[in-house]
Amino acid sequence: MSEFGMLLQKAGYSVTEAAKHLDYSEGHIYRWIRGDERPRDSVTKLLELEIKGLCNADSSTDFTFVDLFAGIGGLRKAMEGVGGRCVYTSEWDKYAQQTYLANFPDNRPIAGDIREEIASTIPSHDVLVAGFPCQPFSIAGVSKKNAMGRAHGFDDETQGTLFFDVLRVLKHHRPAAFLLENVKNLKSHDKGKTFEVMQRKLREELGYTLHTQVIDAAHFVPQHRQRIAMVGFRDAAAFSFEDLVIPERGLKRMRDILHPEDGTEKPESHYTIGKNAVVSDKYTLSDKLWGYLQGYAAKHKAAGNGFGFGLVDGDSISRTLSARYYKDGSEILVSQGKAKNPRRLTPRECARLMGYEDSLKIPVSDTQAYKQFGNSVAVPVFAEVARVMRPHILSAVGELSAMISHNN
Template sequence: MRQVHIRVDDELYNELNSYSEKNELSMQDCVREAVAYYMSDVKKKKNTGKEKKFTFIDLFAGIGGMRIAFDRAGGQCVYSSEWNKYSQQTYFANFGEQPEGDITKVNAEDIPDHDILVAGFPCQPFSIAGVSKKNSMGRATGFEDKTQGTLFFDVCRILKEKRPKAFMLENVKNLCSHDKGRTFQVIRESLDELGYEIFYKVLDGQNYVPQHRERILIVGFDRERYGDKIDFEFNLTPRVPKPVMRDILDEEVADKYTLSDKLWTYLQNYAAKHRAAGNGFGYGIAPLDGVSRTLSARYYKDGSEVLIAQEGKNPRRLTPRECARLQGFPDTFKIPVSDTQAYKQFGNSVVVPLMGEVAKLIVDEIDRLDKEGAEWKQVI
C-alpha cells in the first residue's frame, strides 16, 4: 500500500467526515473508497459501447472468481456488489472497479439491466414459523414472506425487478440438507414463484483443478420470456489429463510456510486423539499425484486441511499463489492483501474453470432460446 496526501476544502471534508461516521469507516478508508468508485466510473465509461455477447451482474462477488468465468464466456459485467473491504481491494486490483457495498441497502431499480444474474449468496436459515402460521390460516405466502431477513431475499427482489434472462447461483453442497431441507425448499419455491425454470446439481471441481470441492449450482431461465422451450443440462467436459497437486506447486517456497514444531506436534496429537475416538478428523497431506481436500476460509489458522510433505522438514501449508492456482485463478491474478486475508479469500472463492464451463452452457442455452424465439416471430 502506498500513501497519498491530499488537501480538500472544508465543505468536502465535512461531507467525507459525515459519510465516514455514518458508515463506520476511517477517513482513510472513506477517501480510498471514494477514489476507487471514481476510477470505476472512468473505466466503465471507457468500456461503454464495446461489443459483448451478453451482460451480467456479480453479486456477493468476493474476489471475482465468477466474474472471470463469465468474462471468459463473452460477457460484460455491468454491476458488482461485495461488502468485505479486503475482498473489495482484491477485486479493484484485478478489475479496476470497486464493488458496491451492502446489497441489502441497494435499491433493485438502481441496478443496471442485465442478461444474467450471478451470485454466490451465503446460506442462512429461513424463519419457518411465520410461514407455517399463514399456511394454517389458509393464506398464501410469497417469497417476500418466506425469505425476508436473508441475503437470498436480495437475490429474489433483484430478479423480480430486473427479470434477467437467466441466473446462476452457487452455494455449499449442504444447502440441500440445510435446516432439514427446508432452506432449499424455500429457495426452489421462491424461484418458481418468480417465474423461473430451475435446474440444479452438485458438481465437484476436481475435474478442473486438483481439489475435491463439491458445490451446488442452481441455474434458472425466465419462463415468461421462454415458455416451456427450456432444456438445460449440466453437460460438462472434464479436463484431460486430469490436473494433480504437483501441477500447482512452486519449486521454491519461503521457510515461513513450513509448520513450526509446536503446530506440527499439535496437529499430530489432535489427529491421534480423534482416530482413537473413531473420528476422521485431522490434518491432510495432499498427494502430489492426486487431489487435495477442500480449501476452506479457515486455512489461515493452521493450513491443516491441505499440507505439503517436505523431505527432512515439517510439512508446509500452501502459499497464497498456490491457493489461487488450486481454485483455478490465472497467475496474472493480483494478490494485494496479506497472507491471512488471501487465504480467507481463496478459501471462500469458487473453482473458476468449473464455473466457466457452466457459464458457457448457460450462454449457449440463451442463444438457442433467443434464436428459436426470433424464428418463431418470423413465422408469425
C-alpha cells in the same frame, strides 16, 4: 417491457443513471419503462447510438450480467470468458473489494452490502450471477403466521436471508437467466426444507425454470470441492447439465499447482525466494503447531473419528480449501519429507488450486488471501457451466434485439 425499457436494458443503465444521463426525472423514466408515456425520438435515438457504440467497442461482448456476492470475481471470470459484460458488482468485504478492483480495473465502483441496495438502482441485465451465502429460513415463522391467520407472500419465508436479496433483484429486473452457486449441503439443509423454499420461489413465484447439479471441482483442479450450481431461465430453454464436458477426475494433481522450486518460475513477493524460487520458510509449520496437529489427529483417531490434518504430496488431490485455512492450514499441508515439518500452501498456490491464472493480482495479506480463496468458486467449473449456458443466453438476448429492431 416497453421498447424504451428494452433499450435501457441493452444500454446497461439503472433508472437513476438514466435520469441523470438523459436529464429527465426518475418519474419520467419509470413511465417510459411501463409504457405509460412515450419518450421523445431524440432520447430513443441517443440510446440506440450508445448501444451501437458498445457493440462496436467490444464485439466479444454479447450479453450483460450483474455480479452479486462477488467475492474476488470467480463467477465474473466465468461469464466474461463466454462474452459477458459486467454492469454491476456488489461485495461487502473491503479486502475482497481490493482484490476485485486490482483485477478488474475497468469495473464501476463496487456496491457494498446488497441488503442496502434498492433493486431499481441496479442496472438492467441479461444474466444475474451470485455466490450467495446460505442462511437458514424461518419455516417455523411462516407456520406461526399461518396459524394466526396472517397472510404471508413472496417475502416472508426468505426475509432476512441473503437469498431474499437475490430474489428481489430477479423479481424487479426479470433477467433472461441466472447462475447461483452454493455448498453441496444446501440441498439437505434443514431436512431439505431450505432448498424446497428456494425452488418454489424461483419456479412457482418467479416463473423461472430451474436446473441444479452438484459438481466436484476435482474434475478440473486437484481439489475435492463439491458445490451446487443452480441455473435458471426466464423463458423456455433447452439447457441441460448433461451438455457439460467433465474431464476425468484426478487428471490434475497437486504437482500441477505447487511451486516447482527449481528455478523454472520467477520468485514472487514473499511467497518464494532466491534464484530457484523456493517456498519461504514462513509457510513451514512450527514444531509446536505440528506437534499439536499430530496429537489432535491421534486423539480423534483413537476415538474412532475422522478428524485430522490432510497431508499432500505431488500425486495427491487435496481436501476442500476453506476460509479458515489461515488459522493452521490443517486441511491441506504439503509434505516436505520426514526431515522437515510440512508447510501451508502459499496464496499463489491457493489461487492455482481454485483455477485462477498466475496473472491474478493478490494485493492483500496472506490471512485475507486465504479467506478469499477459501470462499471463492473453482473458476474452471463455472466457466464450463457458463459455456453451456451461453447459446441459450444469446438466444434470449437475440429475441430481445429482434423485438427492438422490429419496433424500430
